[in-house]
Amino acid sequence: MQVTLNDRALLKISGSDSELFLQNQLSNDISKLDNSSAQLNAYCQHQGKIIALFWVMRYEGSLLLSFPIDLVEKIHSRLQMFVIMSDVVIQDVSNEFCQIGLINETNENAFNIKDQLSVLLKKDNNVAAVIDAESIDIWHKACIDSLLPEIYLLTSEKLVPQMLNLDINEFGVNFSKGCYPGQEVVARLHYLGSAKRRLFAFQSSLEINIGDLLYCPSSKSAQARGARYKSSGIVIFRIKYNSNFYCLATLDVELKDAKITLNNEQGLTLTRIKK
Incomplete structure (x- = not known):
């Protein structure tokens, strides 16, 4: 096609x-x-x-x-x-x-x-x-x-490469090349161990928008940070297709199987598309 x-x-x-x-x-x-x-x-x-x-x-x-x-x-x-x-x-x-x-x-x-x-x-x-x-x-x-991410003006300068899975198999980041802006930060995160936040696909019957925040009521780290910092991820890419909404969003890896809602505790529930 x-x-x-x-x-x-x-x-x-x-x-x-x-x-x-x-x-x-x-x-x-x-x-x-x-x-x-x-x-x-x-x-x-x-x-x-x-x-x-x-x-x-x-x-x-x-x-x-x-x-x-x-x-x-x-x-x-x-x-x-x-x-x-x-x-x-x-x-x-x-x-x-x-x-x-x-x-x-x-x-x-x-x-x-x-x-x-x-x-x-x-x-x-x-x-x-x-x-x-x-x-x-x-x-x-x-x-x-295909979990192929995009960055738009709304999400520009908000995410590091690991959050978009660019480090996996060095698909979008090469760790042995020379320097580039931000290279020290990206390399440090890589060599410190596995990323805490990754890219996942979700779907919903209700509207999703780029920039929407993901919320997990059971997240202990979110509760500890207080109401102002409760988000556990962000929507970076979305479409409406055959009456449903689909998106790519970052999410704390530890929460991938938890209940995830959009923007607040009463928000719509997202269903993760398991790959």
Whole structure:
């Protein structure tokens, strides 16, 4: 199945220093990126919290960054700050390409992201590949099924990579590459042991929104922190699909089998989708 991803921006990073530039900014090892994959990378601030998640792709001698369009101004201006004297050119090429998500479909020109998900780039942004208005929800549902996270403006700078499972099998974080912003914090959390908060999928018959907080009445740590700090996680990605709501949310690992409600003790109950 093909779905036009018209909710994503695309930045082109070119110039002789472009690869070194991104290697010094992002969490994964750019040198290991081949020509048929979209590599997941976290772009972190100095405290290790994720500003954005990128699908990084090699394309005609340049590197492309794909991410949710509501972050484009923030990301473009921030990356530009670090160019300084490097031979790096950053261009917003969102309107020059059509990004097409492929689900369970093979294409020799597509970039594989995860599981049966890949992205195809067409230079003509007017490509008639859109099936209907609901098709992008099918893509988002497939992303939730694959535990493929997103960061939007609302959740930017709130989570560290481990909370989104990016450290598992080094899917989005490489722990042997050189430094990048927040690297010391991310590495310290990794070597201290297993993460206390992870990414899980949930569903509900009632509405869920990005930024909603997860609450667990039985959480001893939440009770000890007091009413102001009771949340045990946050919704980072959601869709409505076939009359139900589905989401990806962070949650304290110790609470994964507990009763979880949304926003407060009287909130709707979330059902965890077990993988």
